[in-house]
Amino acid sequence: MTGLLAVGYNRTILAALRLADRLPVSIYTRATLIGGLAGLVVWLDPHLAGGGDWITQAAISNTINWHLIPLLFVFRLVFGAVSYAAATPGGLFAPMLALGALSGLACSFVAQILSPDTALATAPFVIVGMASMFAGSVRSPVTGIILVMEMTGSSDLVLPLLCGSFSAMVVAGACGDTPIYEALRLRAAVGRR
Numbered sequence: 001m002t003g004l005l006a007v008g009y010n011r012t013i014l015a016a017l018r019l020a021d022r023l024p025v026s027i028y029t030r031a032t033l034i035g036g037l038a039g040l041v042v043w044l045d046p047h048l049a050g051g052g053d054w055i056t057q058a059a060i061s062n063t064i065n066w067h068l069i070p071l072l073f074v075f076r077l078v079f080g081a082v083s084y085a086a087a088t089p090g091g092l093f094a095p096m097l098a099l100g101a102l103s104g105l106a107c108s109f110v111a112q113i114l115s116p117d118t119a120l121a122t123a124p125f126v127i128v129g130m131a132s133m134f135a136g137s138v139r140s141p142v143t144g145i146i147l148v149m150e151m152t153g154s155s156d157l158v159l160p161l162l163c164g165s166f167s168a169m170v171v172a173g174a175c176g177d178t179p180i181y182e183a184l185r186l187r188a189a190v191g192r193r
Contacts, residue, residue: 002103002129002164003171006136009077009099010172010180013092016081017187027087034086041079051091052076052098056130059101060152062122066109073102092180096137097130097148104129127154128164136168139179 020030042049055072058064064072080095108125112118127148134144145161148154154161178186 001107002100002132003136003168004175005099005103006133006168006172007175007177009096009133009137010177010183012077012081013084013180014183014187016085020085020087031086031088034082035088038079038083048075048079051094052080052101053094055098056101056126059105059126059129060123062105062108064102064105066106069102069106069109073099073106076102092137093134096133100130100133101126102129103133123152124154124157124160127152127157128160131161132164132168135165136172137180139169139173141165141169 023030025033038049047054055064055076076095076098080092080099083090084092104126105122107129108120108122111125112120130152131141131144131148134147135141138144141162145158145165148161149157
């Protein structure tokens with residue numbers, strides 16, 4: 001599942017960039033408009049802006065209601081892509097991990113429904129979701145596993161991290177999706193010509 005979500009993430013980022021390039025405004029006006037939108041989001045609810053660290057922490061501690069997961073995922077996906085299209089300093093790493101955390105949390109809820117008599121810990125699902133989203137989007141599973149293990153101190157989850165990350169990478173590759181940083185590099189190379 002996370003491999004498919006990673007493909008959707010990559011395609012959404014690239015689509016937002018293509019759409020932003022077609023806008024009949026200067027890059028400064030585009031950045032100002034998107035910055036204004038981000039400011040409105042911060043004013044309405046400061047938690048919804050930023051890299052999504054609070055989402056990752058809330059998912060690990062299982063304090064997000066299951067019915068909010070799809071809404072948060074879609075909002076963070078679209079808002080992250082629009083923010084990245086502003087062409088201002090910012091990144092993809094933290095928002096990608098937040099989306100992976102949400103996908104892992106969703107998987108933990110599904111697993112609990114499928115096996116109601118088994119007490120399942122949420123944190124391992126979330127941690128594997130983070131690494132899997134990175135691996136599916138970037139196609140660098142070992143790097144994703146090491147980063148997530150370092151960030152969460154979860155060295156006891158090596159086998160689930162390997163399984164989830166390599167599965168997400170294989171699924172994303174089978175969909176014919178280009179890794180996000182390679183796609184951005186190719187896009188920049190075409191833009192320079």
